[in-house]
Amino acid sequence: MKLGDSPLKSAIIVVSLRWIDRLIGFVSTLILARLLMPEDFGLIAMASIVIGLAEAMLDVGVNVFLIQARNPSSAHYNTxxxxRILQGFLLFLLLSSASPFVAQYFGxxxxQFVLIGLAFAGWVATFENVGVVNFQREMRFSQEFRYLFTRRIFGFFVTIGLAxxxxxxxxxxxxxxxxxxxxxxxxxxxxPMRPRLSLEKVSEMMGVSIFLMLKNIxxxxxxxxxxVLLGGGTNTTSMGGYTVACEVADLPSSEVLSPINRVLFPxxxxxxxxxxxxxRIMNLTQGIHLLITIPVSIGLCLLADETVRILLGEKWIFVVGALQIVAFFNITSSVISAPNYLMMANGFFKVVMWISFVQLCLFGFAFSFSPWPITMENVALMRLVCLGLGTIFGYYVFKKLVPQAQIKDLFAxxxxxxxxxxxxxxxxxxxxFGAxxxxxxxxxxxxTALTGALxxxxxxxxxxxxxSRPAGPEMYVFERLKERFGK
Structure with missing residues (x-):
């Protein structure tokens, strides 16, 4: 691919293929939601949050380091x-030791059992061939898809059968x-890569990873x-309902933003x-993000009741209020996602880290002084307000860091x-609605969905x-359609 090409030429392939992979995961969630109870999802969510935090604390950014390296050698991949294996083993020991206290916090x-089991699964995953990172590094996304798809479809049938x-x-x-x-x-x-145990390049890797690790945390x-606050302040049913609501609302991000961003970063x-x-790449990508996530988020809010009844069933109807709020989370991601990737591509991990830290402090402050009780809806609303404020701050920092960027582009x-x-x-x-x-x-x-889309x-x-047909995502789509059907 030429450097000047739009990221969407690859992203269209990735999004199309990734949709199939994510569709399997989403169908799996829907089937499991019918077979299992909300509290079962709550247990998994509680353990997964703790595991994710521990992983972020120990993650030194192996994949990012290898993608950014100009000419990585076999020693870099071996290291x-x-x-990753050492990180996974340390994580397994840490979480196994902490599991009784985690179970006590969540009540x-x-x-405890779920946490130990998922931590072991995480350690197993670190043994995967590090060579597969080259699928993304070299933008061979069809191979990456085959790898992810095959793994996902296997897990789908195994998990559904067990359920x-x-x-x-x-x-x-x-x-x-x-x-x-x-x-x-x-x-x-x-x-074909066959990595071996080696720490030859560990000092080089650690030298650029400290701020990446803090950013991840x-x-x-x-x-x-x-x-975490909702799980500690309510019960497994509320936690399970809120987690599934977030997963449904996250569809625009997981199905569109994430695949595009996998192309955007390299x-x-x-x-x-x-x-x-x-x-140029950032603005076009951001335009695609907003063009999709804004109407989908609003549409999901309008159709929250029907969405829950159709996809999850009557026993999940209590999540409608939270779903209507968390549906708007993706709009903030659409605004700041591409600028964050531009900053990371240029090595400004420290800046992205501090933006996340400020946003975290905003939510901590809001939660600490909030007079509202801990409910799914209240936590979601506080989160949404803090995301909005954090996005404004993040864009301000980005503009200071990259003065060539224009606010008018975001407006456009x-x-x-x-x-x-x-x-x-x-x-x-x-x-x-009335009709x-x-x-x-x-x-x-x-x-409603078809009429709204039209x-x-x-x-x-x-x-x-x-x-007058300004440059942007609409122009890109128009030109591609003209190339395909104009002759």
Whole structure:
């Protein structure tokens, strides 16, 4: 791929393939939601949060280091593989020792077993062939997809089979361990690299990883502190419901933003000697993020009740209020995600770390002085407000760090999606809801979603034409369609 190409040329492939992979995971969640109880998901969520925090505390950024390295040698890969294994073993020992105290904090002794089981699965995963990182480094995303897809489909059938047989959280733990073991074997089958134990380049790796590790800690805590507080202040049912609500609301991010960002980071890294090219890539990617996540987030808020009833079932109806709030989390991610990747591609891990730290402090302050009781809805609302304030601060820092960036570009990326989403919302509220109130939830969902998508799409195109077709995501789509069908 040429350096000047849009990230979307690769991202379209990645998003298309990644959708299939993520669809399997989402279908798995929906099936498990029908087979298991909310408290089963709560137990897994409680343990997963603790594991994620410990992983962030020990993560020295092996993959990022190898992707950023200009000409990594076999010694670099051997060191990275060894460091990951040592990190995983230390993590397993740490979490096993801490498991009784974690179970005591969450008020459920079952968390101890889940924590130990998932920590062991995490250690197993560190033995995966470090060579697979080259799928992303060399932008061979179809191979990366085959690896992730095969591992995911195996885990899907194993976990669903266990859930049918056991009908308990044991299925989730055993399924995770089994999938990790399969992933190790698969990674060595798919990539010819045969790493060996070595710490030859450990000083070089650690020299650039300290701020990356701190950034990971702050970003993880910032993204999960609200769940920790909810889990400690409520029960496994509320925790399970909130976690599933976040997963449903995270679909725009996991299905679109994450795959695009996997392309964005290596492209920005390759263009790090040309800040104007980096900004071009960043602005186009950010435009795609906003074009998708703003209407989807608003649509999910409008259709939260139907979404829960159709996808999860009546026993999950208590999560509707929280889902309506967390649906808006992705909009803030759309604003700051691409600038964060640009800063990281240029080695400004320390800055990204401090942005996450400030955002975390905002939530801690809000939670400490809040007069509201600890509920799913209240925690979600505080989180949303703090995300908004943190995004404003992060963009301010980014502008100071990269003076070539223009605020008008952010405005240009957001104005059409915002106005079109407002038009979509007004049309649905005033013309659609009243006309379909007597229909069942499936009909209401389909009619509202299709009508909303049509109104949004037509409005975006109209505004784009009204502004004389400015450069941006709409122009990119138009040019690609013209290339394909114009002849």
């Amino acid at each position: 990275g593989w060894t460091v 459920d002794e079952r968390v 049918l047989a056991l009908r308990s959280y044991f299925a989730l733990v055993i399924g995770t361990v089994t999938m990790r073991l399969f992933g190790v074997a698969l990674s060595f089958w798919m990539h 702050f970003m993880y805590v910032d993204g999960n502190f609200h769940k 492209m920005l890294t390759r263009a790090r000697d040309d800040i104007h090219e980096q900004l 990326n957001s104005i059409r999606p915002v106005l079109a989403s407002i038009a979509m919302t007004l049309f649905i509220v005033y013309f659609v 379909i109130s007597d229909r069942n939830e499936v009909s209401r969902f389909m009619i 109104v949004y799409g037509v409005t975006v195109v109209f505004l784009w034409l009204l502004q």
